[in-house]
Amino acid sequence: MPLLLVYSLLLTACATGPAPSADITPAKSPNDKHSYRLLTLENDLQVLLVSDPNTPKAAASLDVQVGSGDNPADRGGLAHFLEHMLFLGTDKYPDPAEYEEFVTEHGGTRNAYTSFEHTNYFFDINAAYLPEALDRFAQFFIAPRFDAEYVDREKNAVEAEYQMGLKSDPRRGLDVLQEVMNPEHPFSQFAVGSLDSLADRPGSSIREELLAFYHQHYSANAMRLVVMGKESLDELEALVKPMFSPVPNRDYQPAPIEAPLFAAEQLPMMVEIKPQATLRQLDVSFPVADYRSDYEVQPLSYLGNLVGHEGEGSVLSQLKAEGLAESLSAGSGLGWRGGALFSVNVNLTERGAAQHQRVLQILFAYLDMLREQGPQQWLYEEQSQLAALRFRFKEDPEPINYVSSLSSGMHYFKPEDVLRGPYLMTDYQPALLGELLASVTPDNAVVTLTDDSVETDRVSRHYQVPYAQRQVNAAGLAAWRSPEAEPELHLPAPNEFIADDVELVALQQPVPEVPQRMLEQGRQTLWFLQDAQFRLPKGGIYVNFRSPEVGQTARQTAGAVLYTALLRDAVNEFTYPALLAGLNFDLYKHAQGISLRVSGYTDKQSLLLARLLDTVKKPQFDPARFANIRADMIRGLQNSVAKRPSSQVIDDLREALLYGEWGEQDLITALQGMELADVQDYAEAFWSSASVESMMYGNYLPQQAETVVEQLASLLPDGAAPTLPPLKVLKLAPGEALQLAADVPHDDSVVAWYLQGAGNTWSDRAATALTGQIIKSGFFQQLRTEQQLGYVVAALPWAQLDVPGLVLLIQSPNASAPQVAAAITEFMAAVPDSVTPEQFARHQGALIHEITKPDKNLWERAEFFWQSIAKKQYAFDGRSQLANAVQDMDLAGWQAYYRREFRDQPRSLQAVAPGRWGEFPADAGRIFRSPAAIKDGHDAYVIE
Template sequence: MLIFETRRLWLLPTLVCTLFLGACTPTAEHNAAALVPVQSPNDDREYRYLELDNKLKVLLISDPDTKKGAAALDVYVGSAQNPVDRAGLAHFLEHMLFLGTDKYPDAAEYEEFITEHGGSRNAYTAFEHTNYFFDIKHTSLEPALDRFAQFFIAPRFDAQYVDREVNAVEAEYQLGLKTDGRRNLDVLREVVNPEHPFSILGVGTKDTLADRADAPIRESLLAFYDRYYSANLMTLVVLGQESLDELEAIVRPMFGAVPNKERQVERIEQPLYLPQTLPSLVYIRPEASQRQLQLSFPMPDYSDHFRRKSLEFVAHLIGHEGEGSLLSLLKSKGWAETLGTGAGLRYRGGSAFGINITLTEQGMVQREQVLYAVFQYIEMLDLAGPSEQLYREEGQIAGIQFRFRESGDPIGYVAGLANDLHQLPPAEVLRGNLLMDEFTPEEIKAITREHLRPEQALITVIGKEVPVDRQSEFYFTEYSVTPAPADSAWLAVASDDIDASLHLPAPNAFIAEDVSLRPLPEQLPELPQLLRDSGNLKLWYRQDDEFRIPKGALYTNFRSPVVNSTVEQAAAVQLYVGLLTDAVNEFAYPAQLAGLNFSLYRHARGISLKVSGYNDKQLVLLQQIVEAIAGADLDTDRFTNIRDDLVRNLENVKTRRPFSQAIGAARQLLVSGEYSEPALIAELQDMTPQQVQAMADQFWADVQADVLLHGNYSEQAIAGVEQALSPLLTNGQPRPPAALEVVRLQPGDNFVHPVAVEHDDSVVFWYRQGPDNGWGSRAMTSLSGQITKSGFFQQLRTEQQLGYVVSALYWPQYDVPALGFVIQSPSASAPQVAVAIDAFLEGTLSGEQAITAEQFERHKLALINEIQQPHKNLWEESEYFWSEIAKRDLDFDGREQWVAAVESIEFDAWQAWFQTHMVDSSAAVLFTTAGRWGEVPDGQVIDSPEALRSQRESFLVD
């Protein structure tokens, strides 16, 4: 479950329908009221919108090819509705709703049912929305929906779980105490108008949710549920294999029983900021090493103007990264690294527009000049006036995106649509977010001229050295607030003093023009074919015949032994990739806007360059990127800033959540080529352009390239790709990359690796390795992960309340199988957590919580269904082919081998395997942080990778 303080099943109904078909088939009257939303020509699913008699809005989606059903219900209520004296109540209700209903009173029943049938579930509380969602094996959608519907009909809110879930909310609150995003929001909460609901804490704590003599928390919970959980404030989206009529026959009786209390939620009339407090400067001292300049402007509510997207258009212009942009100017001055824009908060009654700039060290010193440049750019926009050509261009890009929209995960799709049903007309719910066809120059002009004014700005400066004089109430963030000095130059930018380099973006040359589909040959291989195999280039090609969109994946992996053999190499390659990415960003940014994406990143065997999207202009972009790489001048003014930014990001790993740091430490200990942040920082501190260039020369001298061309390509495209890549490839015989290594633990290993983390919570990440990396071991280990994840969460989180972060997961490293059990606890020491994990594992095979043969078979089918999930879009299939190429599994049959190995497992064989390898003599390393207790579990302490590798051999992975 997540809390965002701003803003990123049963067979009885089927039996009844069979016996009394007329009562459950949608009536003519119902169908007459149904509506079919406008959908993408590339979308072959069927849709039906309808409103139930109780005014619950429903969108049904029939997808005969889906292997998973999914549903989401969004309540148009969130932390904005928290009572003043009950901060976090909406979020607390979200937690409680999962814990039993009158029809299904067992608090564990929903979680167990979803997991055993191959699904997942979650929820989040935002400022104005609470969204509940799940997915599941398609054959189990109906009984899952029955359980889901009961949340909104007859939840129990059992008193025995109230105190436990208050502890869970407190653990979630504690989890964010060192997280700068939460800490900064706590300051903003105190700075906004105290009459605005944003001033109330969203997540909640044990104190805000404590029983009071006049108001026990359970009574407050019941009152909130009664006040706001009404069918007329809800939207439901259901996706399944069933026909629309079948889905409607399922949904109407189930969700028609949700009470309609005819509730209304008032618009927020209070201004977000009191006018007399602006312009203001807020200074925040962060936990992480960072330098940020943030501007926030109060805005009207533009949510009804979804066809205009005037605010989004202005955000696009200010946030542009191409030539002539604000970011380009700031980078040329050495003042900024990144810039982002957008509406950070939207609600019924208003919104806030934000500009967020990551500053360099010099930019922090010159922040007054940075502010001046921001308002210069806004003044330039106002003087230039709204450009209809640029607006239509953005609308064209959005229209192409909608025309060729692709399928994604059902669970994310339904959750997003359930939210959108509150914001968009039903006819436009599929298209509305990509509809931009009402150019309204007067509205655009009003945004730049009336709202993005310096005198209406809340300016936040975040840095280690800023002046502070107080602490925020809940997250103890040090900050200060002061009126902006009246003589600040940025308050009075003159129209005749705009920097000459600032101008509107040029027309986007990367917008796809040829969106035709290449004809398919009569004989089309099902798998990628190796069509080029020279000493330095291997190229696999497959023309897509399934998704049939004018897009493709052009992936290149430059493999080299000079990448991770030493920490110096790893640091230099990482810096080199950062320099190259920066060098190509300005000319590649328009391509990304047009749906032509690229990424450049370091990995264990080299550097990967991925170009994907519309294939029309792909070769042009590839040629430009290769030319920039081949001719890169590393000794530039940007070198120091990019190196310092990389160092800062590595330093900030220590501010990540403790469990995340423990998992990172596990990779560093177990996997070759993974180095600690302090070791990388030590190499980077004084690294020179000459050192990076020397590494780059060695890297390219030994490069061999793997290439995948997958999508809307003909074979004629191969020659163009070869020619484009040729400047980076030598004619010699390159050395192969070194094999990857994962430490091979021995049965009975009981290593403990302490991780130094500055946090009061304890953490245990218990890594338990499979006995080998064959398919049998992978199958046993992954099935064990599927079997344990539900019970682990339910027992150690819901029942024992050991922490908010509680998870059991399959955690292979380079196909060396393992299970990972992770708990971050604010209430128990690491030794206590370790004892609880051991007890759980022992109880998996015996006692009240033991897995039965029937449960085993359900989990087995669930895992097989998950492995066999068809690729939902071209990119999923491309990534699968790419991963198989990287592993040299060139038969592309990894999923089939995995499924066959899982299918062969019998219950008694799994029990014996689990008892031996996960309980009696596991091969394990326990990664732990001591927290405020200062204790770690017993075991042989290993304090470095070298200490472990001196005692154990390794798995070698090609």
């Protein structure tokens, strides 16, 4: 598949484009109901205004063309540290908590990221409060305080983020890549930062350097601002101009990057890395030209779509046939002013790691074939057609994501193309494509093998990664170029799944507001609804096959996940072209069975569904593929130890609460004991006891539903469906305190403290959700910003199968679990008395606004309907029920509930990883060593 982003820090940066003239209006999708205006303020800040009178959320993003590649040579992480500091007070709003509190109390979120060339700041908020939020946001770029006290404190947050990445193989791989780069290239610099790199030095304080860096790089001409709101374009312009015109224009121009990413004498290069996890990966990267100004040609997309194809004749198809790989992705993962990397990433089998030379031979043979056959206009036009369809029927994204991506793209695209630029592929230039093909050769390659078996002779500076590096000699190149056996490779066939008919079906009047039960007989139920609001030539078929053969034992779970993985693998070659054509497919295990989903353009859905069901009825599983898929699953479970510690503890906590969830070791043991015949026996048992519930929502006629009913019926046995075992959630008693010792091999301590609501009524759900809304901002501000307990600090509602609860999560590199738990206890004790009536009203309004906000697109609406059906909420009124319960709760009632349920007699389960201290919070209840031990014989909520 195409490779979009390798690491979060490799976000593609953009070259500065021309300023928009007053008469340019960006071209937009015919399906786009927003209004747009481009303008350039007097200080040369380029602005895109987006007006949507119906948006429940306003949003804004400002992208600065400066990133970690601009760090001073001896100040790794300075750009990233500056990003952190801008949130912590300005001259106009000096309180460092004020921005976070205002956004949270008014239903919003805020964040930022730093890439090699860009820093992007963004927020959303309930639409009525855009002016106040935007004023606070603008001050980041006018008069930040860089308060010395918070400079000292926030360095600890950067250090915690750095420490958290020490066991992350993506971070570790990036560290090695930067170390083997040409040291004269700015991207070779340390990106994240640490206490060491950000320490005060004789004659130079880090605060002074922050100020100098800010004043040099944060210039209006290097910024792009996108503001989206319910106001008219004239009103938005009147709002933005006085707020952002004071941003100083220092006429900053990014310096050209003359140095190559890899010096010519370094290539071809072989790098070998020893991972933390059981990771087997081959990455092949080629330095190529900077094609970002050629976005109407999209040469890297053209090549990435071919190399990353998964159909018959593809690189991946051949690798799977030889038992060498499980997945492959290809595309541009890194770009800079003057160049880019075209990268191919292959996830290897054990055999593939041992025979990685053969993997390279197959890849280079495919690239040779592409060069020999030359650019193919028909393939280019097919990709162009698909891109045009995506733009024509573009759907509304979340405002916060939309403004962030637009502000970054404004640096790159011409003003008229800021909306359609990512979808343009209209200028077929075979010479340019041929130039790119000429660059992806063995003698221009950086090959990285990541595997535990490699022999290393050096260690990277920042992440202490064992690795080896060598230049490939003539004999090595010859081996890459000379396949031991000629692979069966060819170009993809024409894509039969591209939608031809994109007309909208006639609506059957009157159109109901919610799905109707069209069929309920035997073992099958089908719900149906035409979409009357979004009116796209798209729709979704959602299918739940339910059976008592799922979730009762770890072996059943292993059988279900192996079976669905084998089915996905068996259909991959014909479903991949469908995916490219905008037809999405998924097949996966769920709590009570197996789910199948087909969504996208409705035109060719019947063709895809028929082929999928034919495979389900008559699968032909290859024993070698079974062995590789099982081994890949086991390796993935074993690799859980390399996940972020806080994620591991949350996984353990979820397992302790949900019956039918199993831990990694239980699943590994079950998988190791299963052969292909066992999976086939499991599949037979599953289908002999299966029933099906399905939903069709979108651009369908009722008679199409009848066809789906017939297709699904062919999978089901006769007779009444067996009774399904109920879903269950651990039920804690008032004042009950339990503690789970999580086995996490990491120096950081982690406390994930779960507090369960009093019951499962709408009132309980409302009170718990309100508590999560009220505490999340203060929890972050007090325990992260003020006390600097760690980088991962969060408090949020955490319902399990609608049983309400909260989770309070901290991962700390500098405090023991007892210290963390004590800080949480102190914070929680003070909450109910600290909330004023005005604050309560704001939080209450923000939560109601969030619950009742309209669905943004067809898929959000479909997911709500489908989840309501799964929960047997056939009135489809869950949102209004919850919103009404929130509205009915007053401050006194909430305070009484909080004191009783979350402070005085809490239903408490702490999951704790003690880290290097080895200590557990005292008086937090009996310690259990496994989630299963907690559930054994304990009371449970039964979810019918």
